[in-house]
Structures are given as structure tokens and as C-alpha cells.
Amino acid sequence: MSVVFSCLDADTLGGVQHVTHTLAQGLAERGHEVHVVGLHRSSRPFRYVESPRYHRHAISRSRADGRLARGRADRRLRRLLESIEPGYAVMTTPSVVARVSGLLPEAFRSIGQYHGSYDHARGCWHLASIRRHYPALHQAVFLSEHDAWQFSEHALLPNAWTLPNPLASWPDGVSALDMPRVLGVGRLEGVKRFDRLITAFARSGAPRPWQLHLIGDGSERERLRAHAEREGVADRVVFRGPVPAARMSQEYLRASVVGLTSEHEGLPVVLLEAGAHGVPSVAFDVSGGVRSAGPVPVPPGDVDAFAAELGRLVGSRAERLRLGAEARARAEAFRLDHVLDRWESMFAHIDR
Structure with a gap:
């Protein structure tokens, strides 16, 4: 057909x-x-x-x-x-x-x-x-x-x-969840609210050498750089630019937590990809699709609650491993x- x-x-x-x-x-x-x-x-x-x-x-x-x-x-x-x-x-x-x-x-x-x-x-x-x-x-x-x-x-x-x-593909391996890296993926545009992710990272208490890596590009890039400066984490927020789709698996394998702070979402592929790689995620609870992907849910727009959950995962590899295994099992349905x-x-x- x-x-x-x-x-x-x-x-x-x-x-x-x-x-x-x-x-x-x-x-x-x-x-x-x-x-x-x-x-x-x-x-x-x-x-x-x-x-x-x-x-x-x-x-x-x-x-x-x-x-x-x-x-x-x-x-x-x-x-x-x-x-x-x-x-x-x-x-x-x-x-x-x-x-x-x-x-x-x-x-x-x-x-x-x-x-x-x-x-x-x-x-x-x-x-x-x-x-x-x-x-x-x-x-x-x-x-x-x-x-x-x-x-x-x-x-x-x-x-x-x-x-x-x-999911476009299913990875053979999973992240060891031992690299001090929080990952954000998406267009650097207003609706994605990466400013909230930067603020949550700054308030999470994540110690050095933890970093926040942002993958994607868009019109908000320079404003987000300035926001990271105001939040006191400019030296720990890494703007990676766009990454080819074929290389994204390596990015998830080098991540320990994924954060999603969008104003609205349907069913974000980034949450499914993170789960397939055994990486736990924290996300604002903005849709049934987000809930079906199984992140740690946070009330929409509550940056302090997001920071608390992010800090909890940063501080406990055992909790990351537990939630990462659950996320990978849930992601099976989206193969x-x-x-x-x-x-x-x-x-x-x-x-x-």
C-alpha cells in the first residue's frame, strides 16, 4: 500500500x-x-x-x-x-x-x-x-x-x-549512570523553557564536576547563555549545538539524568530515548503522553520541585539505576x- x-x-x-x-x-x-x-x-x-x-x-x-x-x-x-x-x-x-x-x-x-x-x-x-x-x-x-x-x-x-x-532504534547497551552530566535535548526556543532547566540545575545542589549539557540550537541560545551567567552556572552549562541523529545514542550513554521543562509537550521522543538507554528523567507533568513515558513527574512550572527531584537523582546513583531500569522496561512498548x-x-x- x-x-x-x-x-x-x-x-x-x-x-x-x-x-x-x-x-x-x-x-x-x-x-x-x-x-x-x-x-x-x-x-x-x-x-x-x-x-x-x-x-x-x-x-x-x-x-x-x-x-x-x-x-x-x-x-x-x-x-x-x-x-x-x-x-x-x-x-x-x-x-x-x-x-x-x-x-x-x-x-x-x-x-x-x-x-x-x-x-x-x-x-x-x-x-x-x-x-x-x-x-x-x-x-x-x-x-x-x-x-x-x-x-x-x-x-x-x-x-x-x-x-x-x-523509537527509531533500540540500543544494545545502557548508560552506566556514573558520568556527572544532566542532559537537555531540544530546540532552543521559548516553548521549551530551557531557562527553567538551567535554574533548576543551579538550585539542585549538584556539586562540581556535575554539568548541564544542552543539545540543540535556536533563537534563544544567547539569552540562555546570559541566564546561566545570572544563575551562577555559566561555567557548568555546556551548549553543544545540534548533534546528528546517528550520534545521539552516544550522548544518552554519557548522561546520568535527562531533564525536560517544556511549556507543553505531546509525547516527547527525548524521554523515550532516555528510557531506552536506561537514563532516568525528570519532566513537568504537562500531558498524558509525558506520563506514559514514565519520567519522575513534577507539577508544571514548579521549578523548585524540579530542582529537588534533580538534586535527589544527582545525589544517588542507586536511585538513578533503579529508575533507569524502570524507564528502559517502559520504553519497550515504544519500540x-x-x-x-x-x-x-x-x-x-x-x-x-
């Missing part, structure tokens, strides 16, 4: 794109014809898969602003979709659903994903868009049972389904083959 994933920009650095390319490669390796479509090309492309077995397309070189440019881009997209054997069209965000669902050839089965939580959706325009566009799709897909239930109940969606994010089985079960359900 053919599976088409469409994103606003398919090759930028972000969680939606990471998951999309992981699923595309996995389904292609199972023999499906898979296409990943970006409605426009990323200005800073990031490579998620070294040897893709799926087809990649960019409809426009940049954002199609204006009615004429949008019309030309939509015609190119329609021609591309008509050239692909009908199958399943997976639209990865509400904005993509709103734009692409009306362009699909009739023979395609339509699937709309949402990578956030219900609580985040109701706090912005996403919920209204989901209520308007998702009920007409063959399936609406959410990241956790809790979020799928909330959308079903409060957005009156009759077609809600749960499919978690997958790629398990998640791909669930995707194929959903395809079969749609066909019935």
Missing part, C-alpha cells in the same frame, strides 16, 4: 519531523510505498535518516505567501498526489489537515495526527481547527489514551485513535516494530 505523510516543512529540526521520518523509514522497510511531503522546504534542513527508503518531496522552495503562490503550490501538490497509487494520507498537524484534506484524491483514506496534548490544544487555535476539520477524516490520531479520550469527549470526535511516537504493528492495525481498521 502507499502511505503519504505531509508536513508544513518535513526537514526542519523538530519532534513532528523526527517522528515522521522514523515512521516513513519503518513502513518502507516493511515493503510499503512511502512518501514524505513538505509543503515548503526548510531553510535549515536536518537529516534524520542516513539512507532513506522512502520518497521525499518539497512542494515549494519557501513558504507560499499570497493567494497566487498558494494556488500554484496547491496545484503542484494535487498533481503529486494524483501520481501516487491511492492509499493512506497522513496529515501531521491541524494546519496541514486544513490545507491538504481538501486536495486529496477521493480514493485516499485520510488520517489527521495531533502531536500535542488536549490541554495545549484548548489553550490555542488548535482545538477549534480540530473540531472543524478532523471529524470528516477516516481517523484522528492522538499520542496517548488520555488525550484521545479527552478529544473524543470534549471535541466530540467519533474517530479518535491512539498511536504513540516510536519501532511495536508501533508499526499498531499503524498497520489502524490501516486494516480503516479498510474494514
Whole structure:
């Protein structure tokens, strides 16, 4: 069968794109014809898969602003979709659903994903868009049972389904949890609130030589450097920049704790990857997806509580080993083959 994933920009650095390319490669390796479509090309492309077995397309070189440019881009997209054997069209965000669902050839089965939580959706325009566009799709897909239930109940969606994010690979080894390093991974943008992670690290009582390593890049980098200076930990916060996906396993193997202080999340891959490597994590409890990944939960925004849990793990290798083993056992459910089985079960359900 053919599976088409469409994103606003398919090759930028972000969680939606990471998951999309992981699923595309996995389904292609199972023999499906898979296409990943970006409605426009990323200005800073990031490579998620070294040897893709799926087809990649960019409809426009940049954002199609204006009615004429949008019309030309939509015609190119329609021609591309008509050239692909009908199958399943997976639209990865509400904005993509709103734009692409009306362009699909009739023979395609339509699937709309949402990578956030219900609580985040109701706090912005996403919920209204989901209520308007998702009920007409063959399936609406959410990241956790809790979020799928909330959308079903409060957005009156009759077609809600749960499919978690997958792990791209399963490591053979686990971290020894003896290196004095806390790890933060993600875009250095406001929504990720790395300022809170820096503050929590400063207040955790982590002694030298413990360091906080931040992997990723973004517009907040210099502001975060200044924040680390004000918190008195500038010499212990290491800005690593972006790390290729193929090298991230080594980063987890050199970490002892992972911290996640985002304003909102769906099901963060970083928590799954940390768990697969036996690394315990501390995270703000902002969604059912976060809870399903099994970090040490902290009330959202409570930096002092986060610092206390971080300090507890920094101070006890035995506790890190206990929680790391639990995290790895929980991460088993998110192995790629398990998640791909669930995707194929959903395809079969749609066909019935």
C-alpha cells in the first residue's frame, strides 16, 4: 500500500519531523510505498535518516505567501498526489489537515495526527481547527489514551485513535549512570523553557564536576547563555549545538539524568530515548503522553520541585539505576516494530 505523510516543512529540526521520518523509514522497510511531503522546504534542513527508503518531496522552495503562490503550490501538490497509487494520507498537524484534506484524491483514506496534548490544544487555535476539520477524516490520531479520550469527549470526535511516537532504534547497551552530566535535548526556543532547566540545575545542589549539557540550537541560545551567567552556572552549562541523529545514542550513554521543562509537550521522543538507554528523567507533568513515558513527574512550572527531584537523582546513583531500569522496561512498548504493528492495525481498521 502507499502511505503519504505531509508536513508544513518535513526537514526542519523538530519532534513532528523526527517522528515522521522514523515512521516513513519503518513502513518502507516493511515493503510499503512511502512518501514524505513538505509543503515548503526548510531553510535549515536536518537529516534524520542516513539512507532513506522512502520518497521525499518539497512542494515549494519557501513558504507560499499570497493567494497566487498558494494556488500554484496547491496545484503542484494535487498533481503529486494524483501520481501516487491511492492509499493512506497522513496529515501531521491541524494546519496541514486544513490545507491538504481538501486536495486529496477521493480514493485516499485520510488520517489527521495531533502531536500535542488536549490541554495545549484548548489553550490555542488548535482545538477549534480540530473540531472543524478532523471529524470528516477516516481517523484522528492522538499520542496517548488520555488525550484521545479527552478529544473524543470534549471535541466530540467519533474517530479518535491512539498511536504513540516510536523509537527509531533500540540500543544494545545502557548508560552506566556514573558520568556527572544532566542532559537537555531540544530546540532552543521559548516553548521549551530551557531557562527553567538551567535554574533548576543551579538550585539542585549538584556539586562540581556535575554539568548541564544542552543539545540543540535556536533563537534563544544567547539569552540562555546570559541566564546561566545570572544563575551562577555559566561555567557548568555546556551548549553543544545540534548533534546528528546517528550520534545521539552516544550522548544518552554519557548522561546520568535527562531533564525536560517544556511549556507543553505531546509525547516527547527525548524521554523515550532516555528510557531506552536506561537514563532516568525528570519532566513537568504537562500531558498524558509525558506520563506514559514514565519520567519522575513534577507539577508544571514548579521549578523548585524540579530542582529537588534533580538534586535527589544527582545525589544517588542507586536511585538513578533503579529508575533507569524502570524507564528502559517502559520504553519497550515504544519500540519501532511495536508501533508499526499498531499503524498497520489502524490501516486494516480503516479498510474494514
